[in-house]
Amino acid sequence: MTVSHSAHWGAFSAGWEDGELRVAPHPRDPDPSPVLQNVPAALRHRARVARPAVRRGWWEGGPGPSDRRGREEFVEVGWDEVLDRLAAELRRVYADHGPTAVYGGSYGWASAGRFHHAQSQIHRFLGMAGGYTQSVNTYSGGAAEVLIPHVLGPFDQVTRSVVTWEQVAAHTDTVLAFGGMALKNSQIGPGGVSRHVERGAMLAARRRGAEFVLVSPLRPDLPPEVSPRWLAPEPGTDAALMIGLAHTLWAEDLHDRAFLRDHCDGWESYEAYLRGAGPGVGPGGRDAEWASRICGIPADEIRALARRLARGRTLVTVSQSLQRAEHGEQPVWAGLALAAMLGQIGLPGGGFCYGLGSLAHYGRPRNAVPVPTLARRPNPVRSYIPVARVADMLLNPGTAFSYNGSDLTYPEVTLVYWCGGNPFHHHQDLARLRRALARVDTFVVHESVWTATARHADVVLPATTTLEREDIGAGGTDSLVVAMKPVAAPYGQARDDHAIFAALADRLGFGERFTEGRTPREWLEHLWGRTEKALANKGFPAPTFDEFWAAGEHLLPEGPDDGGVLAALRSGTALHTESGRVQVGSARIASFGYDDCPGHPAWLPPSEPPSAEFPLWLVANQPSTRLHSQLDFGATSRAGKVDGREVVRIHPGDASVRGITEGDVVRLTSPRGACLAAARVTDEIRAGVVQLPTGAWYTPASDEDPTCVHGNPNALTRDVGSSRLAQGCTGQLTTVQVERFTGEAPVVRAHEPPRLA
Structure with missing residues (x-):
């Protein structure tokens, strides 16, 4: 017997055959991800955490800073013992240090299931426990997630569905892909992917005559089937190349003056920058020769490419990878400015799209109704950090830092609680992260396997995998909702995150408030009810939860593929920016006075370029x-x-x-x-x-x-x-x-x- 299930890389069926777990992609998926075949090993691998385990020094000596994290053996203990000790430690920290001393980490993808979503569960628990220092933004898109709301509008609104793969297949003549659109990235989407359409859409565009231009040091960042033209600039110089292209458009009067006048703001400051405003620029301004000296692409190629962009329907894409770097805001902003000069923002398959090809949930129409999700409870305290600054926070409590026009201070954190993520994957300079975690009193982790994060924790609570529990798999831009059914009993003494938090909440006096008196199955029925009601209100088939669960899946209706707010901009609807227009330049950002992020796109050299020692x-x-x-x-x-x-x-x-x-x-x-x-x-x-x-x-x-x-x-x-x-x-x-x-x-x-x- 097989059951339906879902992961971030695809919907699938799972079942046992001759004592081995077998998985198969959903039949509607035209290009399934090979990552699916990682699943069978997950259930019974020796890396699984079987029982609650506590670092010996913490169990015997109590909480406190320790450089033995990651180096010391663990003691396996009973659930009641460890939960009693952990509840007492939470009470101590809240009483002695206040809620800002608790950091709710929980950064990571965890499960495609919407109820057993680790971040939702831990934030709900810590919010009820008294509050916590939280993180904002993501490691994947932190620079863009702050910049884009300033220059284009609310992040999801102006990135996810404004340019779709269907539009690219039907309308685009030139795709200028900075950082590429690697299929290895778009095989993944939050909540699951039932149809991997990216390869097919690119092939359809290519057959129609579209040209793909890959700008990346790595040739595989576009599939070879689309015969991309490969430009390999010096890493980190994409903004300089974009500025050189923009200069050619301006110098040869190939830019769309009417679009810049009617739909953009701040063009004058950027035009002055192209002309050569600022020190160290020759009489030609920031032209193709200037860009060539920085990025290594010949000036003639830069000029020829700019002329190509001005012909036909052009889409400028900027991958997430470009902004995961020093001055990562600049290639995103310079790419937007380049598209604005071409005047095609808001046209089908044209203009600008951040992240297209970086994740599977970009480039698809939104569902016409909301998917079942567990609402996040508000945090009663306002303490927060940008997510990638966690080691800074732990190493430098009380230190001031700048963020998005504000002057903030790192709180003093004594307890870190992580659920559903692996900072020893996401974070940089791991030796520094180890030193940072050595400073806290207590580090708690829910984990199904012995990752480096679990090995560096004080308390490791064994968590189930998605294959061992019921849930609903769903994503906002994928129409398939999956009834995720378990294929095996929990490994060892593993419990789901909700059960762990419910037991802790009981000990802390708010168990009934945390569970609202519902079992996990009753929570699933409750969450499905919102989607069922929305379907019925719009006149679509609206199965009950029991009908949905018996069927194993349900297809939601798709919303319109109409270009969203960027298409509406062309007909006079204002954007949610400081001027209501595309911010080619931004007076607001300029007012912050940041020399590492001025008020218009700019080329800023790296502070650690290649050297004789590290070439x-x-x-x-x-x-x-x-x-x-x-x-x-x-x-x-x-x-x-x-x-x-x-x-x-x-x-x-x-x-x-x-x-x-x-x-x-x-x-x-x-x-x-x-x-x-x-x-x-x-x-x-x-x-x-x-x-x-x-x-x-x-x-x-x-x-x-x-x-x-x-x-x-x-x-x-x-x-x-x-x-x-x-x-x-x-x-x-x-x-x-x-x-x-x-x-x-x-x-x-x-x-x-x-x-x-």
């Missing part, structure tokens, strides 16, 4: 074989490794001068640390660049040697903000040296449990 750029991008670090032990993820080690891609010229050949174990070093990886020599990468995907579980060589033997690039990356405007993550790029590893390479034991007593 190569490292691109630390998303993996193709898993979702972030999830199920790193799965079949697809393991198949992408060499002898259990992650693979780094290096250009033949860079490999040759270092004596590196295919399959060699190499050591990558940066000013922050070191890691080992297996070399793959390829000409599909720009010379002077190496690429190592994120997501390999951080595995230090020993207690004394923090070198990651598994190949996690965040042992190397910098933990600094994108700018004072957004304080976003800058983990995409850093500078490194690569050398052939000599001697016997250490065995990778990333997926083995820690010492348990």
Whole structure:
């Protein structure tokens, strides 16, 4: 017997055959993700957390700062014992330090299910417990999530559905893809993906005659089937290339003056910048020659590309990867300004689209009715940080910092509670993160497997996986809602997050308020009721919960593919920006006085360029074989490794001068640390660049040697903000040296449990 289920990378069916779990993609999916085959290993892998476990030093000595986190054995204890101790610790922290001393981490994708959504559960619990310091924005899009509301409008409203894949297939003549549109990224979408349409849409556009221009140091960032023209600039110089293109449009009078006049604000300041305003610019201004000296693309190619963009329907896309870097706001803003100069914002398949191809929920019409979701309870305190600044907060309590026009202060946090995420994947400079976590009194983690985050915790509570519980899988731009049915009993003593929080809430005196008297199944019925009512109100078939659950799925109606607020702009509807128009320049941002984010798009050089000691750029991008670090032990993820080690891609010229050949174990070093990886020599990468995907579980060589033997690039990356405007993550790029590893390479034991007593 098979049951329906869903994950962020696709809807699927699951069942047992000859004692083994088998999974199959949903039949409506034209291009299923290979990541699905990571699922069977998840249920009974030795990396699973079987019982509540507590770091020995915390259990025997009580809470307090400790540099033994990540180095000490764990004691397995009973549920009642650990929950009693944890409830007492929460009471102590709230009484002695107040709610701002509790940080509710919970950053990560966790489950596609909408009730057992880890972030919703922990924020609901901590909000009722008294409040907590929370995070805002994401590691994936932190810079853009702050900038775009200033210059274009509310983030989701102006990014997700304004340009769709159907429009690209039917209307676009030129796709200028800064950072590419890699299919490995668009195989993933929050809440699940039932139809992977990206490859098919790009092929349809190509067959119609559309040209794809890939701007990336990595050739695979667009599928080869669309025969993209590949431009490989110096990493981090996309904004300079965009400015050079914009200068050509301006100098040759190819820009749309009427659109800039009628629908944009701040053009004058950007025009002055193109002309050469500011120091260190020659008489030609920031022209193609100026851009070429920075990005390495010949000036004639820049001019020819600008002329191409001015012909036909052009779509400028900027991937999430570009803004995960120092000054990451600038390529997003410069890409928007370039599209504004072309005058096609709001036209079908034209203009500007941030993130198209970066995630599966971009480029699709929204559902016509809301999907079932667990509402987030308001936090009674206002303490917050940008999510990527967590180590700064823990290391520098009481220190002032700038964010989005405000002057804020880091709170003093003594208890960190994490549920549904893995900061030892998402965060940068992992040695620094270890030092930061050593400062707190207590670090609590809900986890189904022994990730590095779990290994660094004081209290590890075993959580079920989605395969072991009921839920509803749904995403706002995917029409399929899935009744997620369990395929196995919980592993060991694992409990779902809701049950763990309900038991803690009982001990703290608000159990009835937390559960509202509902079982998980009754919560699912309650959440489905909102969708059922919305369907009925709009005249669509509206099955009851029992009918939906018996069927296993339901298709929601799609909303209109009408270009949204950007199309409405062309007919006179104002945007939600400071002027009601597209902000090519912004007086509001200029008023903040940030030298690392001026009032118009700009090229700002990196503060840590390649050097004699660290001569190569490292691109630390998303993996193709898993979702972030999830199920790193799965079949697809393991198949992408060499002898259990992650693979780094290096250009033949860079490999040759270092004596590196295919399959060699190499050591990558940066000013922050070191890691080992297996070399793959390829000409599909720009010379002077190496690429190592994120997501390999951080595995230090020993207690004394923090070198990651598994190949996690965040042992190397910098933990600094994108700018004072957004304080976003800058983990995409850093500078490194690569050398052939000599001697016997250490065995990778990333997926083995820690010492348990």
